Amino acid sequence: METNGPPIHARAALLSALIKSTSSVPHHLEEARKQLDEWESDTSFWRILLDICFNQYLTVPIDQLERPVSTQGEYDARRTAIRTAGIIRFKNGVDKFWRLRVVRRVGVAIPTEEKTVLRSALLRAIDEPERVIALQASVAIARIARHDYPNAWPDLFTNLQQAIVEAHTHLAQLGPETIGEPSDKGAERQRQTLRLMRAVDIVQRTLKELDSMRMLAGKIRMTELADTLLPTLQPMFAQYFDETFPASAISEDSGASLQGWARSPVRSAQVRTSHLFLKALQRLVVSDAGALSQNATGPRGDRADSVNLAQAFFRSTPKLLQTIATFRRAYIQCLTPSEVSEASALIVAGITKHLLAFGKIFLALLNRDKSKAATWDGWPEVVEWYWQQAQKHALQSAEPSATNNDPSALVHTPSRFVIQTLLLLKSSLSAWKDAAPAQFTSPEFAQSAADTLVGKLMRLSKDELADWEADSEQWSVAESQKQEQFELEIRTAAERTLMVLADAIKPKWSVGHLVWRLFEQSTQLSHTNLEDVLTRDAIYAAVGRLRDRLPVISPGHVPEEDEEPEEQFDLSTVIGTRLAQEAAVGAEAGSSWVIIRRRIAWLMWEWSEHVAPQHRPATYTVLVDLIADMPGVTDVAVRLSAARSLGALADAVEFDAEAFTPFLAPALTRLISLATSTDLQEMNSIKVCTDALSMLIERLGPRVAPFLEQLVSLVPPLWNNPDPEFKAKPSILSFVSKLVRAVELLSGGGSEALLQPMHQIVDSLVRSSFSNDCAPHLGQDALALWARSVHSTTAMTTPLFELLELAPVLLQQAEETPEVCRIVEETALLVPKELVQHHGRAIFSAFSTILADPLSPVVLAPLGTLDFILQALQAAGAGVAVWPQLLQETRLLGLLVGSSLQIKESAIITSSFVSALARITIMAPPEQVLSMFASIAPLLDVQPAAAGSDIIAPLLSLWAKTFENMHSPRKRKATAMALAAVVSSCGQAADATEASVQAICTKLPEMAAVWSDCLGEIREHCGEAQSSFIRSMTSTEGLGQGALDTDEDDWLEDTSPGTARLRNLAESDFVISVDLAQYISSAMSSVQQRFPTIVQASLTAMDPLVLEILMTDLK
Structure with missing residues (x-):
């Protein structure tokens, strides 16, 4: 069939496509899928499709069938398969097109009038004999009701209730089922039972869908439905339950009675219907407002004498529960395994599910928020x-x-x-x-x-x-x-x-x-x-x-004088004596004793906080022995449990590394053996081993030195194990971080030989963590490992340095930006020149991308890191050979200036921009400051000649204003120095014009206020010792966005190489050592010598008192 064949209203074309959709030939399936997808945008498609689906007597052209059919049964099966394919297509279409959907840039949605027709047609599912077709139609109704009830489909439950009542009434008119009743009467009974079951099924599925809505409007809607439906459905269920499970069937001769009861052709459907009734009632009862009240009666809307419907239903359940439990037990007793037919097994399953449905209701009532069900009579x-x-x-x-x-x-x-x-x-x-x-x-x-x-x-x-x-x-x-x-x-x-x-x-x-x-x-x-x-x-x-x-007796507990004596249990003694002895029992205890060994190891994990120091050696002995591979004594379950317990004991406050030293070698050796064992196939198991190793390495520190090479070699095979769910890889990254820390603690003691292989592993793991789809699962742990490695190393290695090629891309991912900035800062501490020469352009370009949006949630990170890099370059004596050019080429300087002038919302962000610009200004040669700012004029749509008035002067005002909001003494002094550096440039820059100097000098009153404040703070706090005030706050204040984030280090003192480098950099920052008064005086003298008239005019225009205070401070 051609895709441009008969129009969609041609029923035969659609039927032909559905026939192909049930084919086993791949190209037929693909052809049918494409054709049906194309027709889905036609508004009449869904009505014709639904009509085919519900046509129980659909005529299927035999010549279009893939295989010939020889019997009516085969023909019916093919027809059912075609109808099933159609109703599944319809159900999926409801999800896609019931609300507006864009297909090939065109909005597609089923029209309102067509939806009305479809909603009505879907209720034909009540008469559908095929279970799968009826099920898919019920799901479609429920999903439509989620959007349309009650506004567009207000009569849904009214129609369903009517169908239930009509079917039940017809069944009541037919009377009790009798043996040998006329066939037409039996057929009508089956038809009405089917209608009742289908209608109730639609009700319960729709209620389930509506109940899944967590918004307040959905909750209110369910409460209203409970108020409407419970008064009708609950008594009907009770009556139908009695009809389905008659007391006469479990009389004295219950065996024969139950056998006769079960022979009814509609019995399974009746049990199923009663169960569906109960499932629907569960949704209503739990949603009813009465579940929140312990009163049997009480106010309900505007009815003061209303009944607590939820509680009324509950009061009816004990009798029903007793009945169905008795019924089930009696029916099972009259059956023997050899007599169980498919029909009887279906009935047993139905009764069992029905019995369990009562328990589900009770548990649901208890679990409802603020439920009062437990207080009911x-x-x-x-x-x-x-x-x-x-x-x-x-x-x-x-x-x-x-x-x-x-x-x-x-x-x-x-x-x-x-x-x-x-x-x-x-x-x-x-x-x-x-x-x-x-x-x-x-x-x-x-x-x-x-x-x-x-x-x-x-x-x-x-x-x-x-x-x-x-x-x-x-x-x-x-x-x-x-x-x-x-x-x-x-x-x-x-x-x-x-x-x-x-x-x-x-x-x-x-x-x-x-x-x-x-x-x-x-x-x-x-x-x-x-x-x-x-x-x-x-x-x-x-x-x-x-x-x-x-x-229990806590370790080290000393009872107080007024403490009342009570029986207490000494868990530590129990572990160190009884359990240790029981775990040490050998193979003579039999194969089943492995159960107790595992349980003892588990108990030691549960009680790890209660093991006193005097009992720890015996406990260590037991656990280390249980980690060993001893056939007949231990197995993988025992060994894993012991490994986890050993890690827990190492994590306890009472752990003493010195006391554990005798057990160190066998513990590490056996944990490594377990982690690499071929018996381990699950990543969860490997995680247990790496977690235990990580904890021991962290707590034992340099003592693990003899095993470091062995531990490092353990990483590649563990990492290469397939781990699609990322269960173990995060713990492996953490384990390697502990190894890095252990190597760090050996600095000067032979650890240099381990740096290269260790960093090669780090390089491999980090790259692997950001490949394919791994980043969301491993990215943060991988960055933490990378940062830890740079922070801990005593020297930069090639693998670690080459990792920086990942930084530019990662910087532009907001969730990774702060940690990557930290890594760049750590690298700048080690090799600032090489960092800027090889990766500076790419990193600065990434910074530019972030700073282009000054309101970005991560904008502070690159600002701090830029400040940090410039400090590191200055401390390394790198001068200005590279970075000013990079700032220009990557447009970073222009973005810094432009964004800082635009920001109005956040004082914190503004101060960070100002701090970065201040650092650039005071580090640039004085003769280049004016030209540096003039060079970005085209980016800001300013003429270069007007840079002084349109760029520099507004910046000076911004800096002076922002100075008031800065809390960091270091940043405040740097800002004051930057203002002086701009003034100094007026006197030293060859391209300084009178116009630009005039614009700058008009800001001298604002600058004078800043200088006086900063000089006054220094004098007030520390007299003439200017640097001591800055250093007294903290030697590392303002040095980036995470340079001291070393939570994994020992909490008493951080002695890592990275922290030492950071302290050295902080101490060498020339912002601390510069004499601010002399710095300002020199700047003013320089400009006054070159442009005395302009400067004198500006000083004359100043408030004499402000000028006098400034001159006094400068002296």
Whole structure:
């Protein structure tokens, strides 16, 4: 078919394209896609497409089918596939074209009148027998309703309610289903059941879509819908529930009754419909305003006698919940695995989901912000009923903690139901706070709950043990992830519930004492019996989770005289004696003891802050041994857990590097061995190793010197491991930063030989971090490593210097600009001349791009860095051989002047511009200052001859005005010197004209005020010692945007090479050493000798008192 074939209104053309869209031939698929994409901009396309989709008796030309069909079943399947492709195209089109969309520079949208037709036609989904087609249509309705309800589609829920009521009424008129009823009656029953199910499904999907809107208007709309729909849908659901799950089906002869009940051809659809009813009601009940009130009745809008609809629904649920739980258990009991057919499995799955839907409602009510559901009458009884079911499951099940997510499984209590129970108990206890009902605060309940949670529900299941044995590394990674998604498994949910239970039960520590008693009794358990090992593991997990809920003895704690004695647990002694001894048990304990070794390593991580110095050697011994690869004793799960715990102990305040020295060699060697082991495939595992190594390197400092080469060689293979989700690479960058710091601490002790290979690695990692799509994930960490490397090095190396070719591009990315500026500053401290010669043009050009927008959020960074580079050049004796020319060629000087004159909004930004210009002015040779500013006149649309009046004079006024807002003494003095430098240039510049000098000298009164203020400050604070006042503030004030940002250094004293260079630069800044009075006097003398008449006239025009004060200050 040609793309310019029949017009879009030709139904046959569209049908032909849809047929091709279901083809298995690639070029047919592409041809159909292009044709359908082209037609989408035609307004009549969507109506014809929808008509084809809902045509259950669509005639498909057999000659256009890719393969011939021989049976009616094959023909029907092809027709359904074509209709399905069409409705999916329609659903996606709703997302694209329901609102205005630009296609090939033309705005395309479905017209309003066409939308009205489509909205009406979509309700044909109520009669659609094909589940997938009906589902896609329901989703399309929901997405349209998100935009159109209630304004453009006000009757949506009215029509759906009408369809529900009509279908339910027809079913009521048909009466109860009987065996052998006429076929036409059975067909009508199926049709009306289908209509009811489809209508309810559309309602619940639309409510779900509307409920996903987080704006206040969306919340208000859902509250209004709850007020409208709940009074109708709730009683209808209750009636339909009773019809679907009749009490007669679970009578004395429940087996035969339930078998007969399940044989109905509409039974699965009925169960599904009842479940959909409940899902719709969940959205409405949670959105209802009654969820925020604990009163059964109360004001509701303008109705003072209104009913709390949410609470009314809740009061009806206990009976329904009991019914469906009993119904499910009875139905499962009458089935045997060999008798389970596809139909019965579908019914079991439907009933199970229906049962779980009640738990979802209760949890949703609790989780709503400011919900009062936990205070409702009957709520404690519901929670208690759930807990009783969970306890029965714990007692009767052979493996209570096993998780089975198959809703059709023939289990008496679904694992998801148990999880809901735990979450419901946990959330209710949290909501009750100190007002929990008596049945949940008694010692009996605490004991029973602790026994159930710890003894039954927190045990590792057989499936988990099998997963551990199959792949211990993958199991270890999954275990850490489970703690973040604890609501997915019984064991992890039980752990969190125990923690909340310990907080809720009074007196304080009650649950902690109960669990600790179990911990003490666990010494009697066998080392070789698997059941005993699993029980011990659960108990250890419990005491670990209750770390902050146990009365523990803190290391170094000395009780006060008036402190009341209470039973306290010495975790440090337990770790250093009992746990260390248990972990040291060898292979004779059996293969299952690996579970306890891993749990002990985990406990040492949980309790790492409580390990006292006297017990640390024993703890180090255990962990270092567990990191080793010992078949039959340790596996990857144990080794990773021990590595993480060792890192945590190193991170503790009590860590003593000297005490750890005997364990240093085996610890580092075994961590390196683990990190490079072929057993590790997950990047999360590598991250654990690099994190532990980073912490040890940071805390041990120069002691790791013998291992540095080995540690450096570890980086390339780790970095080259595939890590598409960037789980480990950030930690590797951090690890290399610690290595750089360690090399720095060895300065003068042989570290120079390591600089080149170390910096080659840094170069490789930084470049790799900014390649492809890595930058958003690794950019900040890579820049931190780069900055750390330049800051720490004693000498610039070729790899580190060549990295600067990345700086210009990175400078123009706002989120990277400040850190890149810091790197440029650090480089300027080392090699300022080479920096400007090789990379100055590109860096200054990047600065120009940023400064072109003076209101850029990162404009301060390049201003500070420019100031810094100029200081470094001056300190290195570089003179003015290069930088003035670069300022001109990159238009940087023109942008500095032009932007500073334009800024009106921010005093901080203005002062930064003025500081940069002041530094340029005082560093330029006096005879070149006027010509330097005159050279930028064309950029500012000023005639060069008028530069004095139109550029320099306004700048002088700006500098004098900005001086008042500067807080930095160094910047204030530099500004005063810059004003004097301009005056001096009038006397020394060969191209100084009377007009320009006249314009400049008219600003002498403003300059005199600045000079007097600055000289007065110096004299007031420090007498004649001018430099001491500036240096007393801080020796590094005003030296860039991050030059002293060394958070990773030791907090007591920063002895890094970069900081030493920075201090030297600060001390050598000539702004500090210059005698300001002499500097100003020299400038005034120079101009007065050359242009005495102009200067004298300007001085005469000044206020005599101001002039007298200035002359006094200058003397």
